[in-house]
Amino acid sequence: MNKTRFVLIFASLFIFLVSSNSYAATESTSKTTINRLISYNQYGGGDVIFTVNNPTSGCYGYWIAKSDAGFEANLSMILAAYHSKAEVRVNGLNDQRWNGSSNFWCKLYAIEHID
Template identity: 60%
Template sequence: MRKIIIICTVALTSIASGVFTAGSYALEASPVSTISRFISYSQFGDGDVVFRIKNSTVGCFGYWMNKADPGFEANLSMALAAFHSKSSVKIQGHEDQKWSGSESFWCKLYAIEYPE
């Protein structure tokens, strides 16, 4: 019985660490920067919004979000406020979810943060 508990614990730990590693591997974090470009599409992608930061990363040319995304309203509000006030932001994007509206690699927005 003890061997079964140890085997199950090792298996669950391996599975859990693999999931967390895979999930965090696809995220690209930007340096602290400002939003330099902001575009909202009325029909493409049913309301896609894209933006770029001044110091883009190698993995993410820019970032995109869709009106159907959970948190869209809050993220849009934060991005617009940062753009208009030229506030510093730090962005995380999914490198594995490319925006289809461009040949450049626009990452799907995961998080927007106002750093300290």
């Protein structure tokens, strides 16, 4: 009985630690708009960076790499939101800093169009 209890407590603690670490690495903006967009043809093999009007305290801006699996879809959403001034919610990974600047640019995790 004690061994079973120990295993359940250990498993619960492990799940808590894993889920809290995943959560801690992601930052989400409130409703905002994209106010700056830069595309680099050489740096990072085609990195794109952008900033928003209401950033989080942990992310100065956001970046995507040409090698990212969702690059084309994300770039399309970023361009559409930028040109139409549509409201978006941006989620960034604050543990994957962009090396192209001394400011803290978070790796884009997700971008959501807000109606």
